[in-house]
Amino acid sequence: MRLHNSDLLLATGSAVLYTGCTFLPASMSLVGLLLALPMVFFVPGYTLTAILAHKRTLDGSHRLLLSLGLSLALDILCGCFLNLLPIGLRALSWVLVLSGVTVLFALIIIYLRRGIVPARTPAAGMGNGADAIPVARIVRGSILSAFALALIICALLYTVQSVAQQPANGFTQLWLLPPTQTTQGCTVRVGLHSFETTPVTYRVLATINDVQANMWPTLALAPNQVWEQGIAVPPAATAKYTSIQVKVFRGDKPNIVYRKVNVTILDAKQGCRA
């Protein structure tokens, strides 16, 4: 491999590693991310740009722009192609198609570059002009940039923390789900999920056709704790409809209905139908 194909070697290497990362365990996801980012956003477009402009010298910013733009365009077209296949848009199919495209383009450009002598370009950070810049200014600039980056990261972390600790009114979910058939008749499921900010004590009262059926006098739930129970509904002797109602009272306001739900069962003898 000639030296002036080192970029293609890097691209092909990325493609091979990208294919390999599919078989990594989930705990290695950071490696997967580091390989996926260039393969989705840069490498396929870079190799295509190299083909399209193999006889021209492209400015660095233009090469970056075309690599990014063409990679995104290739992703979209590859996605449409994958949609036609039974496997569809899955991790394995993506890895194979993006790596395949990259390797194919790399081979084409190696063929096109044969016989072309690479132009000598000064390496980044070197050159006559760079020598004229005082090192102290470069160091100062580097420190300022690093400090700015640290500030940006701090701003992001602070925001994430402020969102997580955002003051919000607590609330409690109460539900009563439609009945299911059991050997004893119908059973409806009642549930509570506390999203309150502090532990709360509840009183839960269930009535069937306005007659108390169950009561849970002191139900203490911590924040984010769930409570669920089944309420058996016996077949009604005379009424066509059986009405089940559940009311919840908070311990600190025992006379005010905090939450209420109700379900009406149509003829429990015939089956359980809300």
Next chain:
Amino acid sequence: MNITPSHSVHSMVHGVFRVLPRPMQSPLRRLATRGGDVGAEKEYTGVYEGVGTLLASWFPALTLTCALGLCVTAYAFADARGGGSGLNTLFLPALLVMFTPIALRLLIPTTSRIERISLLCMLGCVCYLVKVLSSPLHFSFFDEFLHWRTLDDINQSGHLFAQNSLLPVSPYYPGLEIVTNALGTTSGLDSFHASLVVVGAARVLMVLALFAMNEQLLKSARAASLATLLYMINPHFLLFDAQYAYESLALPLATCMLFALSPHQVVSVRLTRLEPLVPLLKFSRERRHGLTTDLRWITFTAWLILVAVIFTHHVTDFFFDALLIIWAIVYAAKRLMPLYRSHLVRIAVVGVLVSCVSIARAGNPVVGYLSSFMSEAVTELGHILSGSGSAKQLFVNYSGPPTPLWERIMTVSSVGIITLCLPLGLLCLWKRYRSNALACTFGFFCLFYPVVQAFRLTNTGAEVADRAAAFLFIPLALVLAIFIVQFWPTTRLHWGQLTLITAAMSLVFLGGIILGVGPASALLPGPYEAIADARSIDPQGIQTALWSDAYLHPANRVASDRINQVLLGTYGKQRVVTTIQDTIDLSPVFLSPHLTDEDRSLLQQGRIRYLVADTRLTHALPLLGFYYEMSEMGAFHHKTPIDPQAFTKFDDTPQVNRVFDSGAIIIYDVEGLANASA
């Protein structure tokens, strides 16, 4: 004497000057003279431009000011989340800290090209981070939920084009979701974080593409950087085009296509001039081969990106198709090349054909979607112009106090400055760049800017003016940059002028942000507000939707208000019945004080299983002017919140089960009602 078009325009311009008052004639004559000055822009390019130059320049210091601005923004958002007033006092100054020093630095002629590119990329990214800071943990903008649903369907099924009742047109334009799927599935990132990375990459692409395209046209890094900076003052740059929506990716791609096409005229004109020499000189044959290869390269790149745009966003596709057609017409009118040989015409034709195929795909509702919206807006505007309808009151806030006076002044000044500078910029463009077909095409598209502002007087079309800005600012920014560069040439530039231009740009930037952010900063963090998009997304709504997924199971047909619709459709994975997909307006079911036969009939038609009622809507007016649909009774004219009886009626209705209660949000099972009706 042979009168050429340029002569006639020249004499027309001077004719107009003679009609104007005498004090205005002098500066305009000076502008007309300076407008054509080819030496207005003196380039100060260094011998070497690299990382060392960048680190030794003002770039690190300006990065630091941006970082400080971002820190202040983070604090303002945190304060607003806690109910404080930090947003009102700190947000706009923080943005000024980011924008103004960079604007000044870009105006200075000696700034190097690499510093300009780096500063622009940094400003673009920092503006994007402002949006990320507004909601760093989950989607919060309304449109983001619509696209998240499409992405979720692709992730689940592995295939495209599943139905999305929240935005039926979205699955037919899945470009953004495809890229997010590629990154998410192969990297292990979840949908939200993958979307942040994709939109961030799109933002970098947009800045680079704008700069490169403008540089190709204007042949000046300074002018190109000013044009790119001026694009950033459009009302949708800060937040709307930073959200997870198809335009955020399609627009950068389309701009990248324009960059690829921008050398087209130079290459094809050189090729045409070379043709007579080809039989005579061997060198000409080689040169022709090189130019032909370049043209093929340009055409292939443009086709590839154009097809990607067609799969990404309909309006961007149509806009750029129109731009290509107009460009081809201008190109033909300038007799640069016969139409049948023009690569530009081929690209435009392929673009239009593929767009037509895309539109004609079975089930693609894009024509109905766009035409219903546009016809409604145009009809409303027609009624206003004919006097049969009343114009929308500008700066109205449907749910609170009116927009403060200073905000009104800034907004009007922003639009006013642009509108005033536009004709001057067009004059400079004509004097200096009229030989370039793309520049002339841009000039033509700029004329639409004042026209679309008229839609701000309508309720349904007000969004048109905002949404058009993202597209119209591409040519507009170029024209305004030409005006700045030609009117204040680098050789005569002094600090007073630099300060004046920076101040004007900062004013327009802030005015654009106030316009884009909307009434009462609806897109920014703050306490809960009713029907206020990002401000209405709260834990209770999200937990209700998650509960529906866990306990009711997915794909039930549900009806709800604007906010709970998107939560139920995404977190809840329910099949939300919407006007846009099902052509049933269920708002009367929620708004009428009694359940009428018509309401029962609507529930039956919609085969509704669950109704989700948010009782907070009975305490507050909707910030956006409507609760359920723009077409609901009293939309944009609600004076009182919804009558509580409108929701309690369900408790008194037999065969309606109240299955869920979380205090503010109640879910009713109305299957019995629908069956009884059937």
